[in-house]
Amino acid sequence: MELRDEVKSQFDKAHRLAKKFYDAGDTGRARIEYLKCARFMQQLAEMSPPDLRPDILERSRKFSEIADGLKEGNIEVFTSGVKPMEPVPQSTHKKDEDAARRKAHSLVMVERPKVRFADIAGLEQVKESIKEAVVYPFLYPEEYRYFGVSAGGGILLYGPPGCGKTMLAAAAAAECDAAFINLKISDIKDKYVGESEKNLREVFAIARQQEKAILFFDEIDALASERSGSSEGHERSLVSELLMQMDGLETKGRVRSLVLAATNRPWAVDIALRRPGRFDTTVFIPNPDRAARRRILEINLAHKPLSGEVDLDALSEKMEGFASSEVVEVCQRAARIPLRERIKENKPRRQLTQADFEQAIRSMQPVLPAWYQLSLRELSRTPEVEMFDDLIRAARRYIRQ
Ligand SMILES: Nc1ncnc2c1ncn2[C@@H]1O[C@H](COP(=O)(O)OP(=O)(O)O)[C@@H](O)[C@H]1O
Numbered sequence: 092m093e094l095r096d097e098v099k100s101q102f103d104k105a106h107r108l109a110k111k112f113y114d115a116g117d118t119g120r121a122r123i124e125y126l127k128c129a130r131f132m133q134q135l136a137e138m139s140p141p142d143l144r145p146d147i148l149e150r151s152r153k154f155s156e157i158a159d160g161l162k163e164g165n166i167e168v169f170t171s172g173v174k175p176m177e178p179v180p181q182s183t184h185k186k187d188e189d190a191a192r193r194k195a196h197s198l199v200m201v202e203r204p205k206v207r208f209a210d211i212a213g214l215e216q217v218k219e220s221i222k223e224a225v226v227y228p229f230l231y232p233e234e235y236r237y238f239g240v241s242a243g244g245g246i247l248l249y250g251p252p253g254c255g256k257t258m259l260a261a262a263a264a265a266e267c268d269a270a271f272i273n274l275k276i277s278d279i280k281d282k283y284v285g286e287s288e289k290n291l292r293e294v295f296a297i298a299r300q301q302e303k304a305i306l307f308f309d310e311i312d313a314l315a316s317e318r319s320g321s322s323e324g325h326e327r328s329l330v331s332e333l334l335m336q337m338d339g340l341e342t343k344g345r346v347r348s349l350v351l352a353a354t355n356r357p358w359a360v361d362i363a364l365r366r367p368g369r370f371d372t373t374v375f376i377p378n379p380d381r382a383a384r385r386r387i388l389e390i391n392l393a394h395k396p397l398s399g400e401v402d403l404d405a406l407s408e409k410m411e412g413f414a415s416s417e418v419v420e421v422c423q424r425a426a427r428i429p430l431r432e433r434i435k436e437n438k439p440r441r442q443l444t445q446a447d448f449e450q451a452i453r454s455m456q457p458v459l460p461a462w463y464q465l466s467l468r469e470l471s472r473t474p475e476v477e478m479f480d481d482l483i484r485a486a487r488r489y490i491r492q
């Protein structure tokens with residue numbers, strides 16, 4: 092495993108444990124795990140390109156703040172910072188709902204992303220439809236009211252892994268200056284009957300506390316009822332709860348929260364969510380075309396020492412079929428070649444060469460061929476897949492080339 096991946100996975104583990112201990116009310120151990128999170132973030136920052144470092148260091152600092160706050164025992168956990176706990180009005184909430192709310196707070200990350208649409212390569216049409224569905228309703232609510240165009244509903248982003256779904260959702264929040272609430276469905280699932288629904292209600296309650304919020308449900312396929320197994324009825328009601336909560340956001344004529352969902356496994360998305368009117372906008376996020384791959388190279392090489400002979404066009408051509416995240420990875424791997432020579436062999440500093448990139452490209456094993464094959468296979472035996480037509484077309488093209 093790459094060192095960076097190793098640190099990331101250690102971070103993920105500490106983060107998971109921190110939330111778990113926090114949930115269980117064990118703030119002492121939660122604090123230790125949050126301190127570890129801060130340390131791993133710092134290590135990650137050291138391994139990252141200079142342009143990414145400030146953001147990562149900022150996250151590291153916030154984890155230290157959270158840990159400090161836990162010592163004081165008077166804060167709630169937000170990645171966007173540490174907020175003093177607001178007193179919950181006792182008269183309107185039962186005790187167990189308070190407990191659920193505290194728990195939901197610890198599951199939920201309320202972020203203020205910095206990434207903007209301009210940082211996302213390609214996907215111009217996609218950005219435009221997201222603007223219409225998400226950004227403009229926030230920016231021009233009177234116009235939507237005047238023309239009687241309803242805002243709200245939901246947007247479902249689907250497509251191959253590593254091609255910008257999460258990034259788009261975060262950028263959408265940044266574009267309209269909304270809080271970004273990002274969670275995986277698996278984070279809110281609970282084995283006890285009724286608990287998952289309660290978690291989901293609490294997540295929406297947190298969104299409603301924000302001035303403006305974008306709720307992003309990643310891995311929305313995990314919401315689906317499993318075909319076998321006894322939990323079917325239970326999870327069916329989780330789907331209903333989501334639809335009910337989404338309907339609830341439209342009241343009062345003022346949009347304050349919008350819902351985005353994403354999946355790499357559209358065939359597994361619950362059929363109830365696939366029917367018209369549930370997710371009003373369904374957007375396919377394809378793998379990057381040549382121009383987009385070139386742009387991703389430019390973005391990621393902006394602060395790296397490049398030799399004049401490096402031919403970005405030729406490299407973008409060679410990365411046909413790569414996911415965006417794999418193009419980013421190629422930049423990292425290429426840069427590590429002269430870095431290693433410098434550190435381990437004490438060679439003089441040198442610029443990145445075309446050969447470094449070619450070696451990096453050869454070392455990759457793109458995941459999309461298998462993913463597109465799987466999509467075609469799965470979608471061919473899934474009912475009501477009209478909304479995923481774009482994927483079927485893209486998969487046929489991808490496999491033919
Ligand atoms: N369109 C894009 N332009 C630039 N970078 C991208 C793009 N899509 C993905 N990336 C890079 O790949 C990483 C993973 O993307 P992400 O949005 O998490 O993919 P997904 O959610 O579709 O699996 C991002 O953090 C970013 O570095």
Ligand SMILES: [Mg+2]
Pocket residue numbers: 256257258309353
């Ligand atoms: Mg993602």
